Amino acid sequence: MVHSVLYGSKERGSFTLVWLMLFIVLFTRCSSGVSEEVCEECNYIEEAFGIIQTEVLNPTHLNLDSLKADLTSRIDTTTTRDSIHIWLHAALQRIHPHSSLIGPAQFTRIIEDPATPEIWGMKLADGRAYVYVGPCAAIDSTNANLYTDSLQKIVVQLYRSDPISWVLDLRENTGGNMYAMIAGLGPFFGEGPLGFDMGKIKEPWYYKQRDTEGKWEYITLSDSIYEFENKLPLECLVSESTGSAGEALAISLLTYPNMRLTGTPTYGFTSGNEMFFLSDSACLNLTTSIMADYRSKPYPNGLRDDVLGWE
Template structure:
């Protein structure tokens, strides 16, 4: 998802009564951060903010600098139990862990050591294989256009070979900027292209349509578009513990398409929408989960995870030779069956 950046100066808040030893500037710094957590986190309603405020005041009562106050802010963030977001300062980084560890196969770990790349290939029975990597470019609009073109051109090259069905491999797609991914796969997604945000009360949110957002989105549109595919074409989507964030949202969107099945293992579980916030006083940046996501039918993914239709344990992922990959082989069996 696109990260929005909000600049929040400590002066935005009124001066609250500070402790005897804590300067007002530090108090405002702390309260600015807590205000952001309360107003923007999807999980804010799960937290007793009175208790958090009391604990933060106690933890930071002797803090005389922003740096000394950071630990109390990080503790407050941890109470959200937000495993997608994080807090970062000039010299510290914190991400909440729910204790669940994800196990990545040797194949994925080996592939992560290589530069991110797109892979297209035609397998047995004219099944097209398309590996879509993550797009870790932040909000760089020039890179958005570059990646949109690369992703789209690769798909068009594959579709020009007239495959009977497709495999979309998202097992190594751990997120990043979703806009180029969705725009590139638009010929496959059809109406499933549309996704929505939903707030903590499970209310579907209106899509942003301001001029700045629309102008930004234009950078993700490829210069060359493939022709839409037949909606009856079968598509197998591969997912696993390496599929995260935008990769999960894309898998969710594809799964709402007819004639589509998911193969592999469950995703990491951060299928949600995030926003970024910067407190200018200390280069203090936090990323928060702000909304749930929903598919084009407005079905909200409350679990924030994507589960395969066909489970395949990914012990022997093979990205060099997809035909020898067990998850690919399972997908090929389904794709080769007569409808």
């Protein structure tokens, strides 16, 4: 849930003072004797914080008005947009370590040259099916579909080899596109919520579900709602490197019957992010929710010892 900054009676004066200082800075800079470039950058900070203050998860109740005033006060005629991107990124990291700013050039590079997906599988000598599920860096539909199709092809082929059980290795899955990962492992998932984003509202994520008219809905990255009929025992390997969307995938697998999480407590980036684009195409990647499992149990600090073991 997005936390509002609450001001007690002793803090209202400081709150008013912050707004007064910010008004003076903006009025002075944008009314007389200040270049249009400086005024434009002040307005850009205002644009960014208009989104940040409305959307971001702020667990430490950092004073965002004061933070905005600080950034605005640094602007002069030598300030570049790249510098402001760096300042905003640092500010977002202070608000929540999972939030960030992605500059326009960096965003383009991610789309045009995504990291090669590391996913592979094999049938082990003891009859178990082993699948290495690496992170998915894709933020566009083309590369996300490539990841999904490749992963689903691996698990379907292994299922047809008649294994005795599954081993899904998420130990190096640092995150990325959770929906591409869930769709790739879709045949393991049944109907209904796999977990929830606990933000302004409680929103489920799922592989497939029925709408109010009883019709199937499923992740658009998946071409079907195929589900493995034989629910073989499943072991999911996690580590301190399993983070973000990797943790969401592990949480989703808690819905699978006869499964076990094995390893060490995960990284602790169990929060949901949303992308908001600014006027120059920079992307505010804001943390807006905390992850919870299908039972609505929240995991604010990752998957700890209480869920490591057979479910």
